[in-house]
Amino acid sequence: MPELPEVETVRRGLNKLVLGQVVTDVNVVFENIIVGDPQEFVAQLKGKTLEKIDRRGKYLLFRFSDGITMVSHLRMEGKYFVKDGQEPLEKHSHIIFKLANGKELRYNDVRKFGRMELIATGHENEFKNLAKLGVEPTPTAFKVDEFYQALQKKNKGIKSALLDQTIVVGLGNIYVDEVLWMSQIHPETKANHLTLAEATVLHDNIIAELAEAVKAGGTTVRSYADAFQNSGSFQFALQVYGKQGEPCPRCRTPIEKIRVAQRGTHFCPQCQQVK
């Protein structure tokens, strides 16, 4: 489900709902969600206080007392709900954190792709999935000249390069199609063929687009919901994602859908041409 704006929206919601709560027990219904030994996972978290929730790229970092961080990735369909412990369990709730106030933080994931893992706070970069992440898409962390240099080293399509999270984090299949359309760059253009001018436009659009989507509470295409079970509203701002056959908002040429890097890819064949 989620790209950076959706993960950030979930993070903000959870920070309002469960901060300062003590975990009294954890019920692991589907063990494959947990990386490592599920019993150890439960034992480590019992009695710990949730102090805050951070985010790195699309990963949520739950900061518990005693230097424990729970790294949680929602992958395609993961969601967190906060429910009263009395309420019946949803069909796809796989990990249930019981809280001292009688509520439960429930992790729900139809496709069971999400993963959770405990690490030592401050040692994030010893975990290679976190260590390989690129910069956050903010004006302070994400610099045009570094972006351009990184693209020069990538001998693959720009869409694939932006999806792999090693240059800049946060873009997924929806927002990458949107920013490439905004920047008038074909998704199969080799990353190392972009000019500095093109990279600059793309850089500015990535920052602006993700910030706008965060402001809108994310995008709901299928099933995304934040911690309050609200859906976002940014789907109303999408220009090309899911718009195949509809006229390009810029030139009226019908939007096409093709497969790039094994992903459904939407673009305007007139405005976005391979160079």
Add this chain to the structure above:
DNA sequence: CGGTACGCCTGGCGGC
């Protein structure tokens, strides 16, 4: 090393 293909899962939808 860097690049691409496939597996992980369930459910919804369109076509027959």
Add this chain to the structure above:
DNA sequence: TGCCGCCAGGCGTACC
């Protein structure tokens, strides 16, 4: 209506 194949916002791993 029922079944089947395809598709889905992501990542990690295996293999070249």
